[in-house]
Amino acid sequence: xxxxxxxxxxxxxxxxxxxxxxxxxxxxxxxxxxxxxxxxxxxxxxxxxxxxxxxxxxxxxxxxxxxxxxxxxxxxxxxxxxxxxxxxxxxxxxxxxxxxxxxxxxxxxxxxxxxxxxxxxxxxxxxxxxxxxxxxxxxxxxxxxxxxxxxxxxxxxxxxxxxxxxxxxxxxxxxxxxxxxxxxxxxxxxxxxxxxxxxxxxxxxxxxxxxxxxxxxxxxxxxxxxxxxxxxxxxxxxxxxxxxxxxxxxxxxxxxxxxxxxxxxxxxxxxxxxxxxxxxx
Amino acid sequence: xxxxxxxxxxxxxxxxxxxxxxxxxxxxxxxxxxxxxxxxxxxxxxxxxxxxxxxxxxxxxxxxxxxxxxxxxxxxxxxxxxxxxxxxxxxxxxxxxxxxxxxxxxxxxxxxxxxxxxxxxxxxxxxxxxxxxxxxxxxxxxxxxxxxxxxxxxxxxxxxxxxxxxxxxxxxxxxxxxxxxxxxxxxxxxxxxxxxxxxxxxxxxxxxxxxxxxxxxxxxxxxxxxxxxxxxxxxxxx
Numbered sequence: 001x002x003x004x005x006x007x008x009x010x011x012x013x014x015x016x017x018x019x020x021x022x023x024x025x026x027x028x029x030x031x032x033x034x035x036x037x038x039x040x041x042x043x044x045x046x047x048x049x050x051x052x053x054x055x056x057x058x059x060x061x062x063x064x065x066x067x068x069x070x071x072x073x074x075x076x077x078x079x080x081x082x083x084x085x086x087x088x089x090x091x092x093x094x095x096x097x098x099x100x101x102x103x104x105x106x107x108x109x110x111x112x113x114x115x116x117x118x119x120x121x122x123x124x125x126x127x128x129x130x131x132x133x134x135x136x137x138x139x140x141x142x143x144x145x146x147x148x149x150x151x152x153x154x155x156x157x158x159x160x161x162x163x164x165x166x167x168x169x170x171x172x173x174x175x176x177x178x179x180x181x182x183x184x185x186x187x188x189x190x191x192x193x194x195x196x197x198x199x200x201x202x203x204x205x206x207x208x209x210x211x212x213x214x215x216x217x218x219x220x221x222x223x224x225x226x227x228x229x230x231x232x233x234x235x236x237x238x239x240x241x242x243x244x245x246x247x248x249x250x251x252x253x254x255x256x257x258x259x260x261x262x263x264x265x266x267x268x269x270x271x272x273x274x275x276x277x278x279x280x281x
Numbered sequence: 282x283x284x285x286x287x288x289x290x291x292x293x294x295x296x297x298x299x300x301x302x303x304x305x306x307x308x309x310x311x312x313x314x315x316x317x318x319x320x321x322x323x324x325x326x327x328x329x330x331x332x333x334x335x336x337x338x339x340x341x342x343x344x345x346x347x348x349x350x351x352x353x354x355x356x357x358x359x360x361x362x363x364x365x366x367x368x369x370x371x372x373x374x375x376x377x378x379x380x381x382x383x384x385x386x387x388x389x390x391x392x393x394x395x396x397x398x399x400x401x402x403x404x405x406x407x408x409x410x411x412x413x414x415x416x417x418x419x420x421x422x423x424x425x426x427x428x429x430x431x432x433x434x435x436x437x438x439x440x441x442x443x444x445x446x447x448x449x450x451x452x453x454x455x456x457x458x459x460x461x462x463x464x465x466x467x468x469x470x471x472x473x474x475x476x477x478x479x480x481x482x483x484x485x486x487x488x489x490x491x492x493x494x495x496x497x498x499x500x501x502x503x504x505x506x507x508x509x510x511x512x513x514x515x516x517x518x519x
Contacts, residue, residue, distance in 0.1 A: 005366065055366060217388055224397075242386060246365050260339060260365050267341040271298030278299070 006091055007053035008229050009077075009197055014050040014086030016069075016076050016253075019043030036069070036253040046072040048253040050086070054197070057227040061244025061261060063235060063276070069253040070233040071121070074199045077231070078118045079108045090115055092196055113143040117190030117228075121202035123182035126189065129175040133160060133185050136174065137192045144193040159188035163218055180211035187218060191226075198222075198230045204239055216242060237280055241265060249273045285351050285454060285485045286314040286337070291361075292345030293332050306332035306341070307509040314454075319476075319486045321496045324506030330489045332509075334456045336361070337487070338378045339368050350376075353453065373401040377452035381462045383431055383439040391417065391434075391442050392427045398446045416449045417442075421471065437468035444472065448479060455479065457488035461495055469495060 025038035025045070032038070036045045046069045054060050062070050075081045077088065088100040093111060100111055120126040127136050137156035138146075146152050160170050163184040174182045183203055190198060200219065204212040220243060222228060232243050240247055240261060247264045249257040249272070257270040268274045293306035307329035314320055322330045335341040337348055339360060348360040354370055355363075363371070372378075389397075395416055399409035417427055420441045431439055440460055447455060457476075461469050469492070476499060480486065490496050496503065504511050 058369075213388060220386065224400075245369055258365075259342070260368060262340045263342060266335070267295070269296075269342065274297065275299055 005055055006096070008056050008091045009054045010087075010089045010096070011050060011052050011077070012087040012089075014047055014073070014076060014088070015045075015084045016047040016072055016081065017043055017045045017084050033252075036067075045253050047076065047083075050253075050255060052248060052255070052258075054229045054231065056196075056229055057223065058246070059223060059230045059232055059244045061240035061247035062231060062233045062250060063237060063240055063247060064250035065235060065276075068250040070235075070250055071201050072253075073250075074118070074201050074231065074233055078116055078199055079112055090197070109143070113140070113145075114193060115195055115197060117193070117195040117198040119183070119186045119190050119198070119200045119203050121205055123174065123179070123186050126186040127174045127182065130173050132171045132173055133165060133177075133188075134170050136185060137189050140189050140192045155192060156188075159192055160185070162191075163188045164214070178211075180207050180215065183207065183215055184218065187215070187222075191222065191228075194226075196229060198228050200230060200232045202234055203232075204234070204236065212239075219243060237265065237276070249276070283316050283351065284313045284349075285316045285318075286487075287349040288312055288333075288337075288346065289349070290346035291333065291336060291343055291348060293329075293336055293341055293343055305329075305509050307336075307506075308345075309510060310346070312504065312511075314485055314487060316485055317480065317483050318501045319480055319488065319499055321500035321503045322487065322489050322506060323491070323493065323496070323503060328506040329509040330506055331458050334378070334458050334487060334489065338372070338376065338456055339363070350454070374403075374450070375453045377447035377450060377455045378458065379440075379444050379447045379455065379460045380458040381436070381440060381460055383434075383443045387432070388430060390428045391422065391431055394431070394442065395446050395449050398449050402450055412449055416445045420445045420475070436463040437465065440464060440468070441471070444475060448475065451479075451482065452484060455484050455486045457486060457490075459489050459491065461490060461492060473499060 019042055021043045022038065022041035024032050024040040025043055033045060050073060064070050076083045083101050086101060089096045090100060093100065093115060118126065134153060134156040137159060138152040141152045141155060157170060165181060165184060174185050177185065204215050207215060216239065223230060234240055244261045247258065247261045248255050249264065249270065251272050257264060257268065257273050264273065265277055268277050289311050291310040292308045295304040295306060297304060310333055322333065324330050332341060336343045337360060343361040346361065350358055350360050352358050352371060352375060354374065355367060358367065392413055395413040396409040399412045422438060422441055426434065426438065431442055444460065461472055473495065506512065
């Protein structure tokens with residue numbers, strides 16, 4: 001018989017709002033929101049009551065239109081933004097007993113540097129454009145405690161090779177690279193500290209088809225070889241279909257549907273998901 | 282003989298919110314599948330045959346009834362209520378699904394597809410490589426094609442690859458969704474030989490076929506469907 005498996009990351013009732021809220025939008029009267037927006041106090045409820053679990057070596061897809069709160073969710077998990085309320089537990093951190101969102105900023109930096117890797121839609125957020133590519137990776141390694149220059153250079157080379165950046169360009173700054181190459185340097189950087197959890201935010205958006213295919217193959221290979229758990233945010237259902245085991249659908253900051261990826265795409269339950277699936281070309 | 286699947290009053294409809302309509306899939310489906318048995322389901326297109334298979338595989342969420350499955354991983358489990366993670370594990374290790382459409386990752390070679398199926402079961406790469414080689418040979422897929430992408434394959438080649446990927450896992454339960462629909466007679470015969478072999482090895486199967494001739498001599502029982510219901514319960518051995 002099968003042993004009960006433990007999630008590697010658990011998020012419970014995560015809320016993120018931008019603004020202070022008012023009597024109109026707080027508590028019982030929440031239905032007076034327009035989408036995720038309070039017309040009285042201009043507060044935006046970007047993530048509302050988000051609960052999810054990710055299991056080892058699993059890819060969780062997150063779909064939804066722009067403004068649905070997908071990126072905010074990832075940024076909250078990566079501590080780029082403070083949350084309004086909620087809980088998060090990581091299996092490999094203090095035995096999964098401590099709410100990571102309540103930790104000190106020092107501890108949060110530790111989690112970020114050791115347990116998470118992040119790839120942003122916009123490479124400018126994830127890379128220092130005028131540092132060398134090797135330097136970019138070394139930066140993340142230093143954050144994770146490395147001090148040995150030879151080790152860091154070797155690790156950077158190994159990773160850049162893995163993401164198909166040629167030897168003779170490794171010392172170049174990403175600002176000289178094409179969008180697809182920048183994205184691959186970002187992935188190499190995110191992988192450098194061997195994180196158990198990788199967060200990917202619209203990584204293929206804006207890339208042309210063949211480059212997109214390269215990046216997707218790379219992600220799939222990483223997942224297969226390194227058994228990393230991933231959250232893949234995308235508004236592209238094709239990307240989700242190809243990568244994700246399970247999928248979450250977001251609308252106005254809420255999870256409106258979740259299920260096995262093939263089930264969400266073939267038998268969507270919510271009106272919005274149905275519309276989304278019918279919109280597939 | 283023991284039941285491997287016990288379906289009770291399975292019903293499925295599709296609520297189309299945007300159109301304000303409800304489409305019927307299947308209603309009141311009840312039957313048992315015994316270990317090592319092969320059940321065939323026939324009926325015109327649109328009669329709800331695939332809906333039953335997709336409910337069992339949980340590509341569709343059943344709306345009514347239970348699908349009791351005697352699993353190795355979890356014991357007896359209701360597939361209609363099982364969690365997504367349980368289903369992911371069951372799909373990797375116990376339940377196979379073959380349709381006429383090969384549904385795989387783009388830019389993955391035939392060999393990788395079959396190997397991956399074995400790796401998913403938790404075996405090591407050497408064993409996966411050997412099993413993949415055996416299976417592709419067994420299915421008489423041209424050696425030239427092993428390391429190419431299946432998008433250029435003919436319908437028959439794709440199907441044989443698809444069945445190879447499902448068979449290499451030696452699933453306990455195999456769901457066949459019109460796998461022979463687009464095949465020539467020679468390919469059909471090959472598939473039939475393979476299905477017989479699987480059956481002899483103990484795999485229980487539920488298959489949908491248009492081709493009554495094909496079902497002869499391989500199905501133990503046959504159900505016929507019309508408008509989402511079973512109309513004829515032919516339990517005699519064909």
